[in-house]
Structure formats: structure tokens, C-alpha cells
Amino acid sequence: MLTKSNYPRLLLLGLAVGAPLSQQVHAAGFQLNEHSTSGLGRAFAGEAAFGDNAAAIGRNPALGTQFDSIHVAGGVTHINPEVDAEGSVEYAVAPGVPFDADRTDFSPEAWVPNAYFVQPINDRWSWGLSLNSHFGLSTHFGDQYNASDLADEAEIITYNINPSVAYELSDSVSLGLGVSLVKAEATFGTSLPYSMKGAQVLKLEGDDTTFGWNAGITWQPSDALRVGFAYRSEVDLTLEGDSTSDLVPTYDQGGSLDLTLPAGAELSAIYQLTPAWTLSASAQWTEWSVFEELEVNFDNGMDQHLKDENFNNNMRYSVGATYDINPQWTARFGIAYDESAVSAEYRSLSIPDTDRVWYSAGFTYNVDQHLSVDVAATFIDGEEVDVTETSSLGSVFTGTTHGDAKIFGVSVNYTF
Structure with missing residues (x-):
């Protein structure tokens, strides 16, 4: 029977969230789905209802x-992406002369922490606090890359502190x-290609x-x-x-860049x-x-x-x-x-997004009626895709990108 939780209990490990986050091979765009280890074990199937x-x-x-x-x-x-690019680049100053633009494993691994707290207020009201990250990106091609005017360095780190309330209508x-x-x-960041001395552009x-804000509803007809x-703004x-x-002295000044993190919705x-068995x-x-x-908006009014x-x-x-399996062990499986x-x-080289398939499995071990541990692992198989990209300097990359990822999660759960 689906009732108020008699599942594994949770132990708060810490309140620090956010980390240099790995490249988006593990989710579309630069979104992070890795909010819980139990969810990871079933490929996050049913997350808005579990x-x-x-x-x-x-x-x-x-x-x-x-x-x-x-x-x-x-x-x-722990997210360990393996993102590779194979191809060549031709420069506007030397058309028809290809330079090697292969790069392997250009997205670093990352550790993404999370923490949660839930407390009933009375029979109908409860409140909670979520500390996690919903978006992240990191790619680094190095200062010896021949197509660094197309892809040099990109990193986005987000931190999310999310208090919430729930009401049993x-x-x-x-x-x-x-x-x-x-x-x-x-x-x-972008720079001149390595073959052109690699200066920072x-x-x-x-x-x-x-x-931002988020909202949700659950309905239990039986x-x-x-x-x-669930919806997130x-x-x-x-x-x-x-x-x-x-290279450009006028770029040495204050500036800003507008970035919108997208809304999302989930039906589970x-x-x-x-x-x-629960499906x-x-x-x-x-x-x-x-x-x-x-687009960069400089303090002097110039845009780039x-x-x-x-x-x-x-x-x-x-x-x-x-x-x-028994009162101590629970197993999970999922595909996405x-x-x-x-x-x-x-x-693009900096965000070489592709369709991908997730294969996930995990388990929970109940130490006692209060304490349990979740462990899960996922392999993500990304499609190899063709990429043709032209930089503002006229360089043209032609080739392919391919990305897989291995994800491993562990959580400790406690109830008082």
C-alpha cells in the first residue's frame, strides 16, 4: 500500500551544495537531474510521485x-563524462588547409552534493528545505587546441536553496x-588557435x-x-x-551576460x-x-x-x-x-548536445528502522553526431562529437 513513507530514512550529510559541474552529456542542454540516489537507481522514473x-x-x-x-x-x-571531438579546422587566412582539431575527454569529472529536510507541522501541513543544483556545465579544451576560437573554456555553476511547504487538501x-x-x-572564454599563438580573445x-519558484500536486486515486x-519556473x-x-584593449572592463535557466515540468x-514490486x-x-x-554587454555600452x-x-x-527483496534490501532498475x-x-563544440539513453540500477540497505544507505549507478550512452561550426574569426570546424557518462551516487537516510 502506498502510504506515508515507511521507506528508507535519511541522514543529513551537509548543507554545502554546488560544484564545478560536468558537461551536459548526462542531461539535455546543461541540466542536472541528479537530485537523489534512489531516483538515480530507477533513471528518475516516477520522481514527481515517489x-x-x-x-x-x-x-x-x-x-x-x-x-x-x-x-x-x-x-x-560523482559524474564522469567521456566527451570526445574528432575533426579538423580550417582558418579564414588559410582556406583549404586543415589543421587537426581532435580532443578527447574535454569535460572534467565532478562531484555534485545534495541535502534535504522535511518536517510535519500538523496532520495536514509540512515544510521542507532542499539544497541542490539544477544546472551546470564545464568544458575545457586547453591552451594548445587548434580550434580554441570555437571552443576554449565554458563553465556554469549553480546553487539552489529551496524552502517549501506542502498541504494535504x-x-x-x-x-x-x-x-x-x-x-x-x-x-x-575564447582564444586564438594554438597555431596562432593562442592569445586570449x-x-x-x-x-x-x-x-524562482516551484509547485506541485499529487493525486492518489487508489x-x-x-x-x-511538478513545475519549476x-x-x-x-x-x-x-x-x-x-588582443582587444577595449574588452578590459566590466561586463555582463544575460542567461535564462529554463522552466520545466514533469508528470509521473x-x-x-x-x-x-512498484512500477x-x-x-x-x-x-x-x-x-x-x-552576448556580452560591456559597461561602456558596447555589445559583443x-x-x-x-x-x-x-x-x-x-x-x-x-x-x-526483504525488509533490509530494496533494488531499483530504470531506463530513460x-x-x-x-x-x-x-x-557546437562547447555544448555538443545529443540524444542519449540511460541505463540505471541501485539498491537501499536498511541498517535499522531509522538509518539506511542508498547506492546507485548509471551508464549514459550518447549518440555520435556531426558538427560543423564557424567562429567569429572565420574558422570552420568539421567533424563529430560523442559523449558517454558514468554516474555513481550514494546517500545516507535518517528519520527521527
């Missing part, structure tokens, strides 16, 4: 009503609402802090079935900082097929069409267009199963298909 631990409120705040005592959670996810319907404090730090480092819907950032250049369902599924939509271009992005809205579909947010025309 209430198996406190990390559930990170996806749908309405799930806070599933807990009848204080629950805390903390964990960390009836025995079958719960509502949730949260407010997000989002801090973002970013670095974007432009580098901008900036940050901003702003607010003891066996629960449906959840877009977040508008103006990343302000300093710009530097080895879980169904308890037998006392031991789950999700459809997730992200409004990536808001990510149109990158970096590149067109022209992302598309995308969908992610997942199915999973959870099996209670994640659509690319970038059309073939706008693929």
Missing part, C-alpha cells in the same frame, strides 16, 4: 505530506509550493543571485496508484563581472503491482527555447555577440521498477530516453 525519502521534495514539494516524522537526507553524485490530493534562491557563477567571469505533477540571471583580453506515476514512469519537459544566444545557441524545447521519458535540446544546425 515519496520514498526526503529528496522527493527536491522534485515535487507536494510530496512533503508523505512523511509523518522528521526526515533528513544527504548524498553526493484531502486524503487523496496534496499541494506544494516552494521558493528558490539561485546563485550562479559562470566563465566563458575574450574572457568573461560573472555571477548573479536571483529567485491505495496502489499515485500520480504527481524559469530563472533570469544577469551575470556581472569583469572581462579581459590579450507510480503503481504498486504487488506487495514487493514507475515519468515524462519531463524543459523549455530550452529560452536559451537563444550568448559570442554565439547563437537557438536551443529547442525537449522531452525526457523514463520507466523504472522497485523491488523490495533523453532528447537533445540542440538541432543539427546549431550543434
Whole structure:
């Protein structure tokens, strides 16, 4: 029976969130789905409806009503992407003369922490706090890359502090609402190709802090079935900082870059097929069409267009199963298909987005009635795609990019 959580309990590991985040091979655009280890084990199928631990409120705040005592959670996810580019580049000053532009493993690995707290207020109200990250990107091609005017350095780090409340409207319907404090730090840089001495053309480092919101609803029409819907708003950032250049003195000044983190929605369902087996599924939509271009606005009023992005809205579909082996052990399995947010025309070396398939598995070990540990792993198989990109200096890269990723997560769960 799907009732208020009798699943693994959560232990708070820490409140520090945000890290240099790995390249977007693990999710479309530069989105992060890695909010919980139990969710990772089922490829995040059913996340807006599952209430198996406190990390559930990170996806749908309405799930806070599933807990009848204080629950805390903390964990960390290790993301190891393997992103490669194969191809050549031709310069405007030497057309028809190709230079090697291969680069292997140009996206660094990363550790992404998370923490959650849920406390009932009374029979109908509860509140919670989520500390995690929803977006991140890091690519670095090095100072000896022959196509560094196309792709040199790009990094986006986000931190999300998200208090929320949940209300049990009836025995079958719960509502949730949260407010997000989002801090973002970013670095974007381009340089001359290594064969042209590799001088820095432009580098901008900036940050901003702003607010967003999220909401959700759960509906449980029977003891066996629960449906959840969650929505997270877009977040508008103006990343302000300093710009530097080895070549253009007027670039050495303050500047800013506008960046919109997209809205997203998820519809999920879980169904308890037998006392031991629970099936789950999700459809997730992200409004990536808001990510149109990158342009630096300098303090003196001058603007410098970096590149067109022209992302598309995308969908992610997942199915999973959870099996209670015995009172101590629970196993999870899942598979997901994640659509690319970038059309073939706008693929780039710095964000070489592709369609990808997730293969996930994990387990929970219940140490006692209060303490448990979640472990999960995922392999993401990214499609190899063709890329043709032209820089503002007239350099043309022609080749392919391919990205896989290995993800490993662990969480500790506790209830008081």
C-alpha cells in the first residue's frame, strides 16, 4: 500500500551544495537531474510521485505530506563524462588547409552534493528545505587546441536553496509550493588557435543571485496508484563581472551576460503491482527555447555577440521498477530516453548536445528502522553526431562529437 513513507530514512550529510559541474552529456542542454540516489537507481522514473525519502521534495514539494516524522537526507553524485571531438579546422587566412582539431575527454569529472529536510507541522501541513543544483556545465579544451576560437573554456555553476511547504487538501490530493534562491557563477572564454599563438580573445567571469519558484500536486486515486505533477519556473540571471583580453584593449572592463535557466515540468506515476514490486514512469519537459544566444554587454555600452545557441524545447521519458527483496534490501532498475535540446544546425563544440539513453540500477540497505544507505549507478550512452561550426574569426570546424557518462551516487537516510 502506498502510504506515508515507511521507506528508507535519511541522514543529513551537509548543507554545502554546488560544484564545478560536468558537461551536459548526462542531461539535455546543461541540466542536472541528479537530485537523489534512489531516483538515480530507477533513471528518475516516477520522481514527481515517489515519496520514498526526503529528496522527493527536491522534485515535487507536494510530496512533503508523505512523511509523518522528521526526515533528513544527504548524498553526493560523482559524474564522469567521456566527451570526445574528432575533426579538423580550417582558418579564414588559410582556406583549404586543415589543421587537426581532435580532443578527447574535454569535460572534467565532478562531484555534485545534495541535502534535504522535511518536517510535519500538523496532520495536514509540512515544510521542507532542499539544497541542490539544477544546472551546470564545464568544458575545457586547453591552451594548445587548434580550434580554441570555437571552443576554449565554458563553465556554469549553480546553487539552489529551496524552502517549501506542502498541504494535504484531502486524503487523496496534496499541494506544494516552494521558493528558490539561485546563485550562479559562470566563465566563458575564447582564444586564438594554438597555431596562432593562442592569445586570449575574450574572457568573461560573472555571477548573479536571483529567485524562482516551484509547485506541485499529487493525486492518489487508489491505495496502489499515485500520480504527481511538478513545475519549476524559469530563472533570469544577469551575470556581472569583469572581462579581459590579450588582443582587444577595449574588452578590459566590466561586463555582463544575460542567461535564462529554463522552466520545466514533469508528470509521473507510480503503481504498486504487488506487495514487493512498484512500477514507475515519468515524462519531463524543459523549455530550452529560452536559451537563444550568448552576448556580452560591456559597461561602456558596447555589445559583443559570442554565439547563437537557438536551443529547442525537449522531452525526457523514463520507466523504472522497485523491488523490495526483504525488509533490509530494496533494488531499483530504470531506463530513460533523453532528447537533445540542440538541432543539427546549431550543434557546437562547447555544448555538443545529443540524444542519449540511460541505463540505471541501485539498491537501499536498511541498517535499522531509522538509518539506511542508498547506492546507485548509471551508464549514459550518447549518440555520435556531426558538427560543423564557424567562429567569429572565420574558422570552420568539421567533424563529430560523442559523449558517454558514468554516474555513481550514494546517500545516507535518517528519520527521527
